[in-house]
Amino acid sequence: MTAITPEKLREELHRAADTVTGIAASLSEQDIKAPSELPGWTRGHVLAHICGIANAMARQLEHAARGEEIELYDGGFEGRTRAIEMAAGHSLAEHRADLASSLERALRAFDSLDAAGWRAPIAYRGGVALDGGLALWRELVIHATDLGTGRGPETWSRPFCEHLFDFLSARVPDGQRFVLQPLGLPDRAIGSGGKSTVISGMLTDIAAWLAGRTPSLGSLRATAAADGVDLPELLPWPAGVPVNN
Template sequence: MTEISTAQLMDRLGAAADALTGKLALLSDADVRAATELPGWTRGHVLAHVANVAGAVARQAEYTVRGESIEFYDGGQGGRTQAIEMAAGHGAQEHRAAVDAALARALTVLGGLSQEQWRLPINYRNGVVYDGALALWRELVIHLSDLDLGRGPETWSQEFCLYLVDFLAARVPADTRLKLLPLALAPMTVGDGDHAVSISGMLTDIAAWLAGRTPTMGSLRAEAAADSVDLPALLPWPSALAK
């Protein structure tokens, strides 16, 4: 996928933030307590995580422009887990306030960066601020789908799906090569192993499967040596710090 500009990325972040907060505005306390497909997580866990990620991306940018370095999450992975568990049980209004504040902070900080500052290093996958902003975009779009509020993977844009295919190529096992055959689009190959498997279906379903989510537009079909096979098992999510 061709790298999108920082201005385009800010547009995508703004749209994703608006979509999430628009849905969040409709939730009751009971809605927030409802379970999601993520094991052990309610909507409250998802919302606490989103606020945590947005705050983490913001503080990475804030610190690096001052020439300082700090952990992605306050307290590391243990701090991340603790913060989510402590906030998950909050009511809808508390979640709205936390998510709104974290997103406003992140968008304000990122929107004020110079082009040079977008390339400053941060403590996220040995990357730079741009990578942190991409991660926030990814988190907002995917976790809005996890909330099951009518914005599932079938609503993901072609641009976002192609970005996910590129990012999630790291989930393909070393011995496997996937030939992705999205309907009405050019084939793509991810992985370079000897075991070749073809996956056909809607691009949104392919991206959802690679992201560990349930495809929503139809059945994906997998073939190896002209025979139908099960979808291959994938490696863990390719991130040291964030889902």
């Protein structure tokens, strides 16, 4: 797998932001009140969350530029949840304005980084600015799919899917090892346990399954010791925000 460079990540962030903005531009007032692909969330909830994470990552970088670290969300997980619930019911015009403002703020912050800036420490996962950029990339691409407007995981790029394989290896249960076999591409093993399960199918379907989303091409197959088996259970998504603060 080729590592994502800061230059490539910057391009991907702009592309993903344009996709989300384009989807928002196509929605009606009724559309934003309709259910999203995420249980219990309307499209308004998803848009509010996208704005929240964009602003959160922007402030990580703004503080890092001053040699400071700050928690991801003001008020932690509870603050994040409150902000989403408060903004979810906004009008379409408010959602679009919030989205434009938050994405512009985040992109400006990442665009301003020099080589040293990408390595600046941030509070998010005890990482650096590059980790924050990768997180925002994940949020934008996956939540564009969660908006449920027909842009499914089949649109995810190969670099994005391969990044998810790496990041979501944390979802492999202890004692297990998954051998990912995307059609026409090299195998990739994640996890270090002794019990091996082969997951084969289209690249995007494997990535969607790992991300807890519905594979859109219906190609997934799991085998163990050459026998067909059910897809394995996954551990929770690796959380970047402590639930209890």
